[in-house]
Amino acid sequence: MNRLIESVHQELLPRLQIESVHPHNPVEVRHVPKPWQLLGRGNYAAVVYHPDYPNLVVKIYAPGRPGFFEEVEVYRRLGSHPAFSECLYAGDGFLVLKRLHGVTLYDCMHRGLRIPKQVIRDIDSALDYARQRGLHPHDVHGRNVMMLQGRGLVVDVSDFLHQETCSKWNDLKRAYYWLYRPLLSPLRLRVPYFVLNVVRRSYRFLRRLASRYLHRGKS
Numbered sequence: 001m002n003r004l005i006e007s008v009h010q011e012l013l014p015r016l017q018i019e020s021v022h023p024h025n026p027v028e029v030r031h032v033p034k035p036w037q038l039l040g041r042g043n044y045a046a047v048v049y050h051p052d053y054p055n056l057v058v059k060i061y062a063p064g065r066p067g068f069f070e071e072v073e074v075y076r077r078l079g080s081h082p083a084f085s086e087c088l089y090a091g092d093g094f095l096v097l098k099r100l101h102g103v104t105l106y107d108c109m110h111r112g113l114r115i116p117k118q119v120i121r122d123i124d125s126a127l128d129y130a131r132q133r134g135l136h137p138h139d140v141h142g143r144n145v146m147m148l149q150g151r152g153l154v155v156d157v158s159d160f161l162h163q164e165t166c167s168k169w170n171d172l173k174r175a176y177y178w179l180y181r182p183l184l185s186p187l188r189l190r191v192p193y194f195v196l197n198v199v200r201r202s203y204r205f206l207r208r209l210a211s212r213y214l215h216r217g218k219s
Contacts, residue, residue: 004053004056015031016046018060019062023043026041026043027043029046036050039057042156060093077130079133083153103147104146104147109196114188115180119152121152123145127140136160138162144156
């Protein structure tokens with residue numbers, strides 16, 4: 001662990017180029033120094049890994065973006081649970097996390113992989129566990145949950161201190177049981193990314209419209 005942290009300070013951070021252009025879009029990663037490799041991007045941070053440490057990842061927050069200390073607190077409350085990662089180190093705007101291997105449900109749709117009900121049950125159980133630890137599961141969607149050997153995992157917990165209501169997971173479950181199980185799963189359809197992106201953007205647009213409508217109704 002000490003060698004990894006030293007590598008982060010000496011090799012990664014001085015040469016990594018990361019920028020959050022818009023808070024609702026993934027960060028822009030302009031350059032990742034070798035041998036580090038980019039694993040994923042969120043709205044506020046990027047996740048990279050070093051090939052010498054395949055079971056660990058480093059999550060680096062973009063300059064000026066909030067959420068670092070909140071995410072550290074979330075992992076402190078979660079402790080150890082099979083469906084979540086664990087924070088092994090935190091400091092200087094980055095976290096060292098246990099790497100979760102698997103395929104996001106978003107990519108499962110693209111690849112035509114069957115998503116069994118146990119995956120949904122596992123994620124439901126993990127979110128209930130988080131609530132028991134005083135957290136508020138938020139922003140749980142197809143890119144933030146994964147499947148590994150037929151079991152469900154929750155990848156991103158950075159917003160679990162947000163107390164406002166978030167219906168994304170319940171909406172995804174409804175789509176799973178009403179659309180995916182009876183129609184898409186038996187056919188093993190591979191959904192192109194551009195179609196998935198259209199669905200994602202349309203969903204976000206409809207959510208914003210519904211939120212404005214409810215806000216006007218209360219005013």
